[in-house]
Amino acid sequence: MEVTIVGIKWDEILITGDPIILGSQIAILLTSLGIIGGLTYLKKWKWLWREWITTVDHKRIGIMYIVAAVLMFFRGGMDGLMMKAQTARPEMSILDSQHYNEVFTAHGVIMILFMAMPFLIGLMNVVIPLQIGARDVAFPQLNALSFWLFFSGAMLFNIAFVVGGAPDAGWTSYFPLAGKEFSPGIGNNYYAISLQIAGLGTLMTGINFIVTILKMRTKGMTLMRMPMFTWTTLITSVIIVAAFPIFTVALALMTFDRLYGTHFFTVAAGGSDMLWANLFWLWGHPEVYIVILPAFGMFSEIISTFSRKQLYGYKSMVVSIVAIAVLSMLVWVHHFYTMGSGALVNSFFSITTMMIAVPTGVKMFNWLFTMRKGRIKMTTAMLWSLAFVPNFVIGGVTGVMLAMGAADYQYHNTLFLVAHFHYVLIPGVVFAVFAGLYYWWPKMFGFMLNEKLGKWHFWLFVIGFNVTFMPMFFLGLNGAVRRAYTYSAESGFAPLFMLSAVGSVILAAGFAVFCYNIYWSIRYADRNISSDPWDARTLEWATSSPVQHYNFAKLPEVKSLDAFWYMKKNNEGITLKDEEIEEIHMPSNSGLPFLMCVAFGIVGFFLIFEWHLLAAVSTVLIIAGLIYRSFDYNDGYHIHKDEIRKTESTWKKMEGKVNNHVS
Amino acid sequence: MSANVNTSLPLEYQTEQSRMNILGFWIFLGAEIVLFATLFSVYGVLYKNYAGGPTHQDIFMMKEVMIQTVLLLTSSFTMGVAIWEMRRNNKKGLIGWFILTLLLGAGFLFMEINEFIHYIHEGATMQTSAFLSSLFVLLGTHGAHVTFGIFWATMVIIQIAKRGLTPVTARKTFIIGLYWHFLDVVWIFIFTFVYLKGMVL
Numbered sequence: 038m039e040v041t042i043v044g045i046k047w048d049e050i051l052i053t054g055d056p057i058i059l060g061s062q063i064a065i066l067l068t069s070l071g072i073i074g075g076l077t078y079l080k081k082w083k084w085l086w087r088e089w090i091t092t093v094d095h096k097r098i099g100i101m102y103i104v105a106a107v108l109m110f111f112r113g114g115m116d117g118l119m120m121k122a123q124t125a126r127p128e129m130s131i132l133d134s135q136h137y138n139e140v141f142t143a144h145g146v147i148m149i150l151f152m153a154m155p156f157l158i159g160l161m162n163v164v165i166p167l168q169i170g171a172r173d174v175a176f177p178q179l180n181a182l183s184f185w186l187f188f189s190g191a192m193l194f195n196i197a198f199v200v201g202g203a204p205d206a207g208w209t210s211y212f213p214l215a216g217k218e219f220s221p222g223i224g225n226n227y228y229a230i231s232l233q234i235a236g237l238g239t240l241m242t243g244i245n246f247i248v249t250i251l252k253m254r255t256k257g258m259t260l261m262r263m264p265m266f267t268w269t270t271l272i273t274s275v276i277i278v279a280a281f282p283i284f285t286v287a288l289a290l291m292t293f294d295r296l297y298g299t300h301f302f303t304v305a306a307g308g309s310d311m312l313w314a315n316l317f318w319l320w321g322h323p324e325v326y327i328v329i330l331p332a333f334g335m336f337s338e339i340i341s342t343f344s345r346k347q348l349y350g351y352k353s354m355v356v357s358i359v360a361i362a363v364l365s366m367l368v369w370v371h372h373f374y375t376m377g378s379g380a381l382v383n384s385f386f387s388i389t390t391m392m393i394a395v396p397t398g399v400k401m402f403n404w405l406f407t408m409r410k411g412r413i414k415m416t417t418a419m420l421w422s423l424a425f426v427p428n429f430v431i432g433g434v435t436g437v438m439l440a441m442g443a444a445d446y447q448y449h450n451t452l453f454l455v456a457h458f459h460y461v462l463i464p465g466v467v468f469a470v471f472a473g474l475y476y477w478w479p480k481m482f483g484f485m486l487n488e489k490l491g492k493w494h495f496w497l498f499v500i501g502f503n504v505t506f507m508p509m510f511f512l513g514l515n516g517a518v519r520r521a522y523t524y525s526a527e528s529g530f531a532p533l534f535m536l537s538a539v540g541s542v543i544l545a546a547g548f549a550v551f552c553y554n555i556y557w558s559i560r561y562a563d564r565n566i567s568s569d570p571w572d573a574r575t576l577e578w579a580t581s582s583p584v585q586h587y588n589f590a591k592l593p594e595v596k597s598l599d600a601f602w603y604m605k606k607n608n609e610g611i612t613l614k615d616e617e618i619e620e621i622h623m624p625s626n627s628g629l630p631f632l633m634c635v636a637f638g639i640v641g642f643f644l645i646f647e648w649h650l651l652a653a654v655s656t657v658l659i660i661a662g663l664i665y666r667s668f669d670y671n672d673g674y675h676i677h678k679d680e681i682r683k684t685e686s687t688w689k690k691m692e693g694k695v696n697n698h699v700s
Numbered sequence: 701m702s703a704n705v706n707t708s709l710p711l712e713y714q715t716e717q718s719r720m721n722i723l724g725f726w727i728f729l730g731a732e733i734v735l736f737a738t739l740f741s742v743y744g745v746l747y748k749n750y751a752g753g754p755t756h757q758d759i760f761m762m763k764e765v766m767i768q769t770v771l772l773l774t775s776s777f778t779m780g781v782a783i784w785e786m787r788r789n790n791k792k793g794l795i796g797w798f799i800l801t802l803l804l805g806a807g808f809l810f811m812e813i814n815e816f817i818h819y820i821h822e823g824a825t826m827q828t829s830a831f832l833s834s835l836f837v838l839l840g841t842h843g844a845h846v847t848f849g850i851f852w853a854t855m856v857i858i859q860i861a862k863r864g865l866t867p868v869t870a871r872k873t874f875i876i877g878l879y880w881h882f883l884d885v886v887w888i889f890i891f892t893f894v895y896l897k898g899m900v901l
């Protein structure tokens with residue numbers, strides 16, 4: 038007799054029978070054993086718990102986000118390479134059609150939600166409190182919870198392909214395909230549940246950063262003196278708060294449809310499949326601005342620093358960001374012009390979409406004018422920013438082509454679209470996080486990434502990227518559709534597909550150099566560097582690198598834009614007098630966010646497997662966590678003056694005799 | 701971070717951390733507005749798709765819904781009185797009115813659950829039609845919020861009883877007050893756009 042609380046047979050839990058998946062299972066097992074063994078051997082468990090897992094320090098949380106994002110980039114990139122290998126030649130059989138579906142779904146979801154977003158949120162975490170001269174975010178423990186919820190969701194999503202079956206309806210998971218009728222397995226439950234958990238974390242991050250930026254700016258930092266990255270983070274957070282609840286609802290309704298037999302998106306019993314498409318993109322388009330705006334902010338900082346000039350057109354930058362944020366809410370229909378809403382609706386959305394090009398163009402010119410007559414330093418971070426400009430313009434111009442409703446009937450669902458969004462996402466987001474990583478790495482760790490390896494990384498990646506995706510524009514125009522696992526030899530697509538596959542190998546080589554660079558720098562990079570190695574302009578560089586856990590002994594006072602630059606030029610407020618040292622209040626560590634991650638993971642897992650009873654019972658874990666939190670009156674602790682005095686004199690003494698690595 | 705205390709303000713606003721918590725909660729309510737707005741839109745798209753199942757007129761019980769409405773609106777009033785007592789630094793009064801609020805909330809919830817049971821007996825389940833799916837999920841989300849609020853408030857009452865009125869307990873109470881009024885506003889929209897509109901159409 039079947040056990041009824043279990044919606045899946047026991048022998049179906051672990052996916053078997055596919056050599057690639059078997060290999061991955063073995064690899065996962067070995068890696069996990071390796072990590073556990075290594076930590077035990079080196080006696081690092083306590084350290085891991087005390088310094089990282091329970092931390093509420095925004096800088097460490099940021100670093101954890103970044104580490105997770107790099108790993109996810111690796112996973113998503115592997116998926117990308119598998120697809121490129123499969124389509125390198127016609128009629129290949131590395132992946133069958135089902136497996137290809139699973140791979141592009143995993144790739145899309147992971148790259149956007151578990152790579153791009155956490156990478157940016159990680160850098161925001163590291164940088165924003167420092168940039169506004171604060172000691173932490175507004176709600177440090179909530180911040181840790183955000184991270185751990187993201188982590189919980191990401192881990193759940195990542196085990197799908199070995200445990201229970203992978204989602205296969207694309208990152209957009211359109212109905213009716215994603216519904217129970219056409220996807221009866223549990224694979225697509227992974228999509229609904231794990232994104233829900235991660236999304237909750239993102240929403241909290243949005244709230245946290247709005248309050249942090251509005252309430253915790255240091256003395257003198259008016260809104261119009263905020264660094265551009267802070268501005269973009271603020272507006273991004275607003276978009277998060279405005280858009281993520283829509284996704285929350287959409288995913289919840291999807292869960293109801295799949296688990297409890299409701300009829301929101303089914304065609305039977307009066308549901309509407311296009312309702313899903315609308316809800317999805319009502320969140321989905323703002324989502325692409327959630328990932329692009331912080332990237333714009335980082336480029337602004339980097340371009341200004343290495344052009345050694347104030348950002349050109351600061352006010353117009355702010356206005357453009359706000360305009361982009363508003364417009365981002367009004368364009369969602371451009372993802373399904375072919376649904377046939379009629380000429381009037383399509384025209385309206387064509388116009389709003391094209392309008393976004395205007396503020397974006399303003400920003401482009403501002404960056405160019407910032408560089409004009411600047412004494413540009415060609416560091417790796419600056420190279421990424423320079424490459425961003427022309428590559429992103431290609432993405433933007435093809436975007437305007439796609440924006441025309443009538444013309445889109447031709448491009449829709451072809452590789453032209455795939456090339457377009459990779460041309461905005463990779464130069465926009467990936468170049469930005471690489472640039473940001475090279476730029477803020479010394480701030481995080483006190484040593485730089487190797488600039489020479491950085492240049493190899495840069496050239497391989499940028500060339501590889503263009504060779505991979507440029508051919509896809511032409512393939513798409515010739516009629517190659519997206520999400521197709523193969524094509525015939527007669528189609529004539531073979532040469533361009535081959536070229537594209539070669540490109541992806543170059544791109545992967547670039548990523549490999551990046552990983553090697555991290556390894557090399559951790560082992561060999563010079564530790565004796567300045568806390569301000571780039572001669573930068575904003576407040577995060579006004580303190581030690583790596584940053585002491587209380588950030589600033591004395592909160593800096595801001596007198597103008599580019600506050601730190603001003604302080605250096607006028608020799609103001611940089612030195613610390615002994616009588617200025619005061620005790621500093623800091624929040625205590627907490628294990629609760631991590632335990633909530635485990636609790637959400639367990640409940641999520643049971644829901645995914647449709648073990649409703651177990652899910653209901655284990656919800657008690659989450660409730661227990663909430664109750665514990667409500668009664669928790671831990672008010673943090675104070676850092677003594679002596680400790681501050683010691684920390685401050687150590688790093689300030691160092692400053693006199695550092696090595697310079699930037700010419 | 702707990703620095704920057706301003707004793708000229710009401711208790712719940714005195715510390716900087718409290719001011720940030722309250723602002724953060726307002727922003728959270730902004731997110732909640734988007735959430736409910738989305739649910740209302742979903743309902744707006746699907747509310748006529750009966751799929752041969754029961755319609756609004758077949759199942760709605762206006763008398764019970766009126767009672768629910770009165771219960772919830774009154775609870776919003778008593779919540780206001782509770783906060784007023786808090787401002788007067790009257791702990792007993794605060795707890796009394798707070799408990800009354802929760803009892804009214806529980807009464808509302810009891811009636812709503814009965815309403816659901818009635819629907820199910822009529823053969824109107826969440827699985828029957830898109831209209832009913834959207835109805836149940838809209839009402840259920842609101843009801844789940846009320847339930848959550850009752851449990852949350854109970855914990856805060858325990859804390860007030862144990863610790864008295866401190867900047868922290870005052871802030872927690874004030875935030876629940878905001879939450880409770882918000883649920884009331886949502887209910888007014890449900891009452892108007894779901895029940896009244898459903899009966900006249």
Ligand code: HEM
Nearest residue numbers: 114117120141145148149153207208209462519520521541
């Ligand atoms: C690193 C190198 C990358 C490679 C080689 C790559 C390759 C691909 C390929 C081959 C596809 C599927 C095309 C098809 O429809 O058949 C795809 C889809 C996609 N990629 Fe990438 N990609 C890369 C990076 C990224 C990044 C960085 C992002 C986002 C930040 C991204 C987001 C997506 C999305 C959203 C899809 C659509 C998935 C779907 O159809 O559901 N990709 N990519």
Ligand SMILES: [Cu+2]
Nearest residue numbers: 322369371372
């Ligand atoms: Cu869009």
